[in-house]
Amino acid sequence: DVKVTQSSRYLVKRTGEKVFLECVQDMDHENMFWYRQDPGLGLRLIYFSYDVKMKEKGDIPEGYSVSREKKERFSLILESASTNQTSMYLCASSPTGAALRESLRDEQYFGPGTRLTVT
Amino acid sequence: GIQVEQSPPDLILQEGANSTLRCNFSDSVNNLQWFHQNPWGQLINLFYIPSGTKQNGRLSATTVATERYSLLYISSSQTTDSGVYFCAVEQGWRDDKIIFGKGTRLHILP
Numbered sequence: 001d002v003k004v005t006q007s008s009r010y011l012v013k014r015t016g017e018k019v020f021l022e023c024v025q026d027m028d029h030e031n032m033f034w035y036r037q038d039p040g041l042g043l044r045l046i047y048f049s050y051d052v053k054m055k056e057k058g059d060i061p062e063g064y065s066v067s068r069e070k071k072e073r074f075s076l077i078l079e080s081a082s083t084n085q086t087s088m089y090l091c092a093s094s095p096t097g098a099a100l101r102e103s104l105r106d107e108q109y110f111g112p113g114t115r116l117t118v119t
Numbered sequence: 120g121i122q123v124e125q126s127p128p129d130l131i132l133q134e135g136a137n138s139t140l141r142c143n144f145s146d147s148v149n150n151l152q153w154f155h156q157n158p159w160g161q162l163i164n165l166f167y168i169p170s171g172t173k174q175n176g177r178l179s180a181t182t183v184a185t186e187r188y189s190l191l192y193i194s195s196s197q198t199t200d201s202g203v204y205f206c207a208v209e210q211g212w213r214d215d216k217i218i219f220g221k222g223t224r225l226h227i228l229p
Contacts, residue, residue, distance in 0.1 A: 040221060041221065042205060042219035042220055042221045042222055043205065043207070043219040044219070045216070045217050056215070058216075058217070059216055059217075059218075088160070090162065092162075099215070100209075100215045100216075100217070101149070101209055101210075101215045102149070102150065102209070103209070103217065104149075104150035104151070104152050104167070104207060104208070104209045104217060105150055105167060106167075107164045107167070108152075108162075108164055110161065110162040110163070112160060112161060113160050
């Protein structure tokens with residue numbers, strides 16, 4: 001079974017702190033994704049990576065950066081956390097190294113999510 | 120950009136009932152998927168279905184691309200079907216974006 005793990009289920013941070021959210025997948029998947037989920041808004045893509053050190057911006061990259069130094073690990077970084085970044089963050093991976101415009105052809109495997117509260 | 124609307128927003132049914140969830144999209148799409156998020160937040164893929172019909176057990180889906188909608192059918196509902204169902208689309212040729220609908224929250228009563 002594919003396993004996607006996220007470093008924390010719940011996280012509370014203060015405004016202005018630098019926050020790291022870690023995601024690890026154990027099935028050698030090429031693509032990895034970071035989404036945020038807010039009530040009434042569904043899921044929105046923050047960043048996407050199709051290979052080590054390769055990334056593409058999603059719909060809402062402002063205030064976030066990412067790092068993918070190893071294939072299995074995709075980190076989401078909030079450089080200076082703000083209260084409007086309070087949200088549920090979901091990481092996903094999929095097998096093939098498809099471009100973003102074709103990534104929905106592949107099954108995505110999601111982590112359990114990290115509920116981040118910024119106070 | 121493309122708009123994705125799901126209906127109904129909420130649905131409460133008795134165990135054993137059948138249901139139809141709808142996803143409308145405002146422009147042509149290359150790819151479409153249905154997802155289920157259980158009450159504990161875990162998301163899984165259900166169907167990749169840019170066109171045509173697929174079935175998997177009690178679940179089936181149909182996309183009529185020319186009319187810009189997709190339907191998810193759940194037959195003989197079980198309490199484990201509860202949760203939120205999302206559709207997501209990609210236009211591909213026009214936009215490098217994955218757009219999710221806001222979801223249909225389904226609650227199956229025992």
